[in-house]
Amino acid sequence: SREDFQRIPELAINPLGDRIINAFFPEGEDQVNFRGFMRTLAHFRPIEDNEKSKDQNGPEPLNSRSNKLHFAFRLYDLDKDDKISRDELLQVLRMMVGVNISDEQLGSIADRTIQEADQDGDSAISFAEFVKVLEKVDVEQKMSIRFLH
Amino acid sequence: IPSVSSIVPESCLLIVVGLLVGGLIKGVGEKPPILKSDIFFLFLLPPIILDAGYFLPLRPFTENLGTILIFAVVGTLWNAFFLGGLMYAVCQLGGPGLNHIGLLANLLFGSIISAVDPVAVLAVFEEIHINELLHILVFGESLLNDAVTVVLYHLFEEFASFEQVTILDIILGFLSFFVVSLGGVLVGVIYGVIAAFTSRFTSHIRVIEPLFVFLYSYMAYLSAELFHLSGIMALIAAGVVMRPYVEANISHKSHTTIKYFLKMWSSVSETLIFIFLGVSTVAGHHYWNWTFVISTLFFCLIARVLGVLVLTWFINKFRIVKLTPKDQFIIAYGGLRGAIAFSLGYLLDYQHFGMRDMFLTAIITVIFFTVFVQGMTIRPLVDLLAVKKKQETKRSINEEIHTQFLDHLLTGIEDICGHYGHHHWKDKLNRFNKKYVKKCLIAGERSKEPQLIAFYHKMEMKQAIELVESGGIGKIPSAVSTVSIQNINPQTLPLERVLPALSKDKEEEIRKILRTNLQKTRQRLRSYNRHTLVADPYEEAWNQMLLRRQKARQLEQKMNNYLTVPAHRVDSPTMSRARIGSDPLAYEPKEDSENLPIITIDPASPQSPESVELMSEEPKGCSGLPPSPEEDEEGLVMRVKEPSSPGTDDVFTPGNSDSPSNQRMLRCLSDPGPRPEPEEGEPFIPKGQ
Numbered sequence: 087s088r089e090d091f092q093r094i095p096e097l098a099i100n101p102l103g104d105r106i107i108n109a110f111f112p113e114g115e116d117q118v119n120f121r122g123f124m125r126t127l128a129h130f131r132p133i134e135d136n137e138k139s140k141d142q143n144g145p146e147p148l149n150s151r152s153n154k155l156h157f158a159f160r161l162y163d164l165d166k167d168d169k170i171s172r173d174e175l176l177q178v179l180r181m182m183v184g185v186n187i188s189d190e191q192l193g194s195i196a197d198r199t200i201q202e203a204d205q206d207g208d209s210a211i212s213f214a215e216f217v218k219v220l221e222k223v224d225v226e227q228k229m230s231i232r233f234l235h
Numbered sequence: 236i237p238s239v240s241s242i243v244p245e246s247c248l249l250i251v252v253g254l255l256v257g258g259l260i261k262g263v264g265e266k267p268p269i270l271k272s273d274i275f276f277l278f279l280l281p282p283i284i285l286d287a288g289y290f291l292p293l294r295p296f297t298e299n300l301g302t303i304l305i306f307a308v309v310g311t312l313w314n315a316f317f318l319g320g321l322m323y324a325v326c327q328l329g330g331p332g333l334n335h336i337g338l339l340a341n342l343l344f345g346s347i348i349s350a351v352d353p354v355a356v357l358a359v360f361e362e363i364h365i366n367e368l369l370h371i372l373v374f375g376e377s378l379l380n381d382a383v384t385v386v387l388y389h390l391f392e393e394f395a396s397f398e399q400v401t402i403l404d405i406i407l408g409f410l411s412f413f414v415v416s417l418g419g420v421l422v423g424v425i426y427g428v429i430a431a432f433t434s435r436f437t438s439h440i441r442v443i444e445p446l447f448v449f450l451y452s453y454m455a456y457l458s459a460e461l462f463h464l465s466g467i468m469a470l471i472a473a474g475v476v477m478r479p480y481v482e483a484n485i486s487h488k489s490h491t492t493i494k495y496f497l498k499m500w501s502s503v504s505e506t507l508i509f510i511f512l513g514v515s516t517v518a519g520h521h522y523w524n525w526t527f528v529i530s531t532l533f534f535c536l537i538a539r540v541l542g543v544l545v546l547t548w549f550i551n552k553f554r555i556v557k558l559t560p561k562d563q564f565i566i567a568y569g570g571l572r573g574a575i576a577f578s579l580g581y582l583l584d585y586q587h588f589g590m591r592d593m594f595l596t597a598i599i600t601v602i603f604f605t606v607f608v609q610g611m612t613i614r615p616l617v618d619l620l621a622v623k624k625k626q627e628t629k630r631s632i633n634e635e636i637h638t639q640f641l642d643h644l645l646t647g648i649e650d651i652c653g654h655y656g657h658h659h660w661k662d663k664l665n666r667f668n669k670k671y672v673k674k675c676l677i678a679g680e681r682s683k684e685p686q687l688i689a690f691y692h693k694m695e696m697k698q699a700i701e702l703v704e705s706g707g708i709g710k711i712p713s714a715v716s717t718v719s720i721q722n723i724n725p726q727t728l729p730l731e732r733v734l735p736a737l738s739k740d741k742e743e744e745i746r747k748i749l750r751t752n753l754q755k756t757r758q759r760l761r762s763y764n765r766h767t768l769v770a771d772p773y774e775e776a777w778n779q780m781l782l783r784r785q786k787a788r789q790l791e792q793k794m795n796n797y798l799t800v801p802a803h804r805v806d807s808p809t810m811s812r813a814r815i816g817s818d819p820l821a822y823e824p825k826e827d828s829e830n831l832p833i834i835t836i837d838p839a840s841p842q843s844p845e846s847v848e849l850m851s852e853e854p855k856g857c858s859g860l861p862p863s864p865e866e867d868e869e870g871l872v873m874r875v876k877e878p879s880s881p882g883t884d885d886v887f888t889p890g891n892s893d894s895p896s897n898q899r900m901l902r903c904l905s906d907p908g909p910r911p912e913p914e915e916g917e918p919f920i921p922k923g924q
Contacts, residue, residue, distance in 0.1 A: 099666075100643055178636075182640065199636055219637065
């Protein structure tokens with residue numbers, strides 16, 4: 087349950103703690119079983135080359151690049167409309183940056199961010215734009231944790 | 236037709252030049268100067284290393300630290316012993332000329348020649364632009380293997396003078412490795428912290444800030460060398476440690492100074508090193524022994540390749556992103572030897588090492604071979620193997636935000652798993668940094684500024700400066716951003732500023748208007764205004780501007796009213812739309828100038844009364860033309876900083892104007908007139924509170 091997660095001390099100080107916790111719980115439920123837990127964590131498995139060749143026909147494995155990005159995208163996008171709006175971005179920025187910075191500054195940063203990423207002019211970042219922005223960032227390496235080694 | 240420089244790397248050409256010069260000197264009959272070791276180690280090497288350390292891309296470095304360390308330490312050890320051992324075997328077998336060379340001598344030789352040289356690597360890899368990962372791997376290895384080299388070198392040198400080497404000595408030698416490397420790092424860190432601390436107090440003497448950076452780093456190097464610790468590691472540690480704090484503390488000018496000085500010095504050093512290498516080749520006494528030299532060369536290559544292969548196999552078990560065979564090949568191929576090996580060889584004592592000349596010859600041959608052959612062929616090979624190249628893009632703010640976001644995310648996940656991985660420690664370090672260290676080492680308010688904001692400001696400023704330099708109306712950041720540049724201390728500034736996000740149409744409209752009315756904005760000289768006089772293009776641009784203004788206005792005012800430019804600008808129709816509100820604002824320079832000390836570099840006080848004066852002349856019916864070019868220039872030169880007040884007024888007084896957004900649009904632009912855009916960048920570094 088959520089309280090169990092919240093008892094982890096580091097998560098409490100992590101700015102994104104709440105959102106991460108929420109990511110584990112599928113829609114509407116309040117308990118996470120091991121399977122669900124594993125599913126979420128599976129996003130962070132390092133990408134292996136041989137997997138790609140096997141799974142051409144079936145659904146993509148959970149740890150593919152696009153799924154990883156999708157996971158991150160979902161953390162931004164709270165209302166699940168497949169876009170990161172300015173407000174959502176602002177919220178995330180506010181969480182990461184703390185209380186010292188004024189709202190306008192954050193607002194301008196958010197605007198700048200959206201302006202940079204936005205290609206279809208809807209003042210929000212869609213998943214495709216998100217992917218494009220992060221194409222230079224080595225997501226596979228960043229979003230991978232070696233488990234159980 | 237490919238030019239010479241695209242085939243031959245610069246270092247090769249420099250060596251050839253050195254050879255020619257040396258030959259020339261010898262031909263004349265004089266004795267050519269040899270690259271003496273102290274000159275090399277004391278004067279030529281530190282700038283290069285400092286440049287490398289100060290600008291080390293920290294993120295990839297720390298991410299790959301494990302790999303780099305393994306390559307540096309284990310790889311070098313392997314190279315040294317393998318080579319030494321094999322050479323000993325060769326010497327034993329090699330016939331009369333070589334028999335007398337003992338094991339120790341060979342091991343010493345091995346240790347000298349096995350070290351990958353940062354100078355050579357830097358020189359060659361700079362030009363081929365391979366991807367960051369490989370670059371940092373080879374380069375990091377070349378930097379960190381200095382510790383190993385120093386230890387081995389001194390060890391074997393000492394041992395050579397002993398009669399007998401005991402196990403105890405060997406163990407001590409092993410321990411000394413840790414002492415040397417960690418000691419070097421410690422020395423560097425201490426000096427780095429001292430430097431950062433010093434920079435906290437330099438807000439009143441900005442001019443000598445760069446000096447501190449150089450001085451402390453050099454002292455770190457010297458101190459470490461004094462105690463036979465690894466000077467290179469000290470230097471790098473100092474650079475890495477002091478950089479974030481120093482950059483937060485010093486002014487923009489100092490930062491630029493440091494950057495360019497370092498680049499300049501390291502460039503000069505590098506050139507000199509290679510030239511000297513060439514000269515020394517001609518000048519030195521050589522003793523050419525075919526067996527020795529050829530086998531050295533041969534075994535060097537083999538040792539390197541084997542070492543890389545084995546180590547990579549081992550390392551790949553622990554890496555997330557594996558090193559492909561292509562990568563391995565580049566790493567192996569990039570193991571260039573250079574001047575450090577030569578100097579170390581030169582340092583050898585004749586008494587103990589009679590075969591010094593032979594060693595030197597062999598060293599030089601290996602250096603030449605690696606630099607020339609490997610250096611020249613690496614570029615086509617990189618192309619041939621289609622190795623990923625470096626992506627030349629600037630970091631966008633998006634990337635920064637998302638990267639940080641991912642960092643937090645990953646840290647959280649790691650905590651959930653209880654797995655103390657890379658992110659966990661990094662996060663811990665960051666927190667520690669924020670909580671304690673930053674408070675001590677960064678002056679004033681800036682200590683609370685989160686990294687994201689700092690980055691954002693940097694970007695904005697860069698863009699503003701770019702905009703100015705390009706002299707055009709390029710892509711304009713959202714209007715509100717310039718406000719935020721000034722807004723370091725949100726508490727002190729009024730917060731009721733209205734910062735609407737401009738819709739694209741409005742932006743377009745504004746741009747169009749301005750484009751038609753403003754012509755070429757003058758090439759404004761940047762933060763160096765103080766020291767440079769206005770040049771001619773300035774005048775030209777002004778002339779054009781004036782003409783435009785003339786055309787645009789219905790002119791009954793053909794007066795030469797040589798008042799201040801800003802005052803006039805208020806009236807010109809081109810600006811009037813944007814500056815409707817600025818009239819009242821123009822009268823408030825005084826009270827706002829208290830906020831302005833942040834902005835100007837020169838103390839604002841002598842100038843602000845001037846500005847008040849100037850402002851107050853406005854109502855006297857001046858409207859007229861902006862003053863004639865010469866006056867203008869003078870006005871501009873003299874009060875180059877000053878007019879920032881009226882400009883910034885626009886920002887600080889909230890919402891008086893009808894079109895605040897337009898104003899800010901303007902501010903972004905390089906509007907004509909002494910509106911030092913970069914000065915706006917200055918407030919980014921508050922000069923004391």
